[in-house]
Amino acid sequence: MISPERIEALEQLLLDLNRVSADAILPLFRSDHGLEDKGGEAGFDPVTMADRGAEAAIRQRLAEVVPEHGVIGEEYGEDRPEQEFVWVLDPVDGTRAFIAGLPVWTTLISLRWRGEPVLSSIGQPYLGEVFLGSPAGSRLVRGGDSRALRVRPCFGLSEAIIASTDPTAYFEADERAAWDRVRAAARLARLGCDAYAYAMVAAGTIDLVVESRACKCWDIEAAAPLLAGAGGVVTDWAGRPIGPNGGQIAIAGDRACLEEALPLLKSAAD
Known part of the structure; x- marks a missing residue:
């Protein structure tokens, strides 16, 4: 250590x-x-x-x-x-x-x-x-x-504020369909905040961020220590730890919210 x-x-x-x-x-x-x-x-x-x-x-x-x-x-x-x-x-x-x-x-x-x-x-x-x-x-x-910083409780997508940068520009067809399922289940979605949305999960104002396989390591690695220290969780779309080469990412304040989202993302997970 x-x-x-x-x-x-x-x-x-x-x-x-x-x-x-x-x-x-x-x-x-x-x-x-x-x-x-x-x-x-x-x-x-x-x-x-x-x-x-x-x-x-x-x-x-x-x-x-x-x-x-x-x-x-x-x-x-x-x-x-x-x-x-x-x-x-x-x-x-x-x-x-x-x-x-x-x-x-x-x-x-x-x-x-x-x-x-x-x-x-x-x-x-x-x-x-x-x-x-x-x-x-x-x-x-x-x-x-x-x-x-501390994440906030969010026990399901129906209570969640979610975010993504630009599903139209960055998501492939299968990812867009998966995002649409998550968005339909969520209370509110905000777009266009890039990694500032990661910080808002750590600050307890956003509950879930979902980004695509287009992400590189430098786009997403800063989320992991920040969210861990604030009580949140960062995985890929299959629920695994993020790897060193970037890819799909799900960032959540409350694991319960993430666990509800992952089945909706599963069909497009790499």
């Missing part, structure tokens, strides 16, 4: 990485962000100077402080992914929200230890929020304040 002292030091590093990332991103939000389309014939896939600049800044700080650690990032690929400690980075998750000027994009940072995510953050610097999860628990850090 990682010692409590080491966890505390890594948490402080994680908060520092969020500051470094925010410094690179915020001057470009609702400004000239240098939009490019890296999708080509596959369809619109935006990237901005904020995506690239923030990841470069995070990597530079890691190289200065923990040069022995590995890194996996959306923009610049893998660097020693076999190391004992490996950082997984998505500098601007929700680039479409970013270019639309909507403050629901986030910076996702997680840390693997011996292949398993153990520490993570979901940062929204425009709102001044860092949702941090570790073996010491999960908390929201905002300004000089910090408060513990």
